[in-house]
Amino acid sequence: MFDDRFGFGFGWFWHLGSFIGGLILVAAVVVVAVLLVRYLIVATRAAQFYLDSHDTVRPAAPPAATSTATTPTATKPARTPKTPPPAV
Template identity: 55%
Template sequence: MYGPGHGWGFGLFWQIGAFLGGLVLTAAIVVLAILLVRYLIVATRAAQLYVDTHSPAATPPATTSTETPPAATEPPPATPPSTKPAPRPRTPKTPPAAL
């Protein structure tokens, strides 16, 4: 079983293959762990930005029905229309002259 006999020296190939397979498996686990940590960091930052944006301190307090509504403010001035140049008229190409 472990000495010379049946197997014709393939035990060495088995050990090399098992070692390389272990390296690949270990590398895959490390890569997955790194990706998971990066995802959790990004998700935590995104959640913090969401909480900061939507926290009650950032929004104005709601008015009750007994309070008077705030005075109407003027709308912002209208933006001037874009000054894009007019498109050039399209002219069809002339067909090549027949010989």
């Protein structure tokens, strides 16, 4: 009678099912959050790699006032396009 949903004395089935359903729902939310964070981390690294590999040559900083020696500036080598595979 007390919290008996179906009138057969099996109210504890309802509690057990609600508990298991809640655990599944919480686990699904945690999995989605972890996947979202992993995606954002990988996407950020990929974007940084893209920017680093497609970066144009930046202008050199002006030499320091106290330094009279000149140092060569490091530039990236020019990229060469990939050659297509030979036709068979």
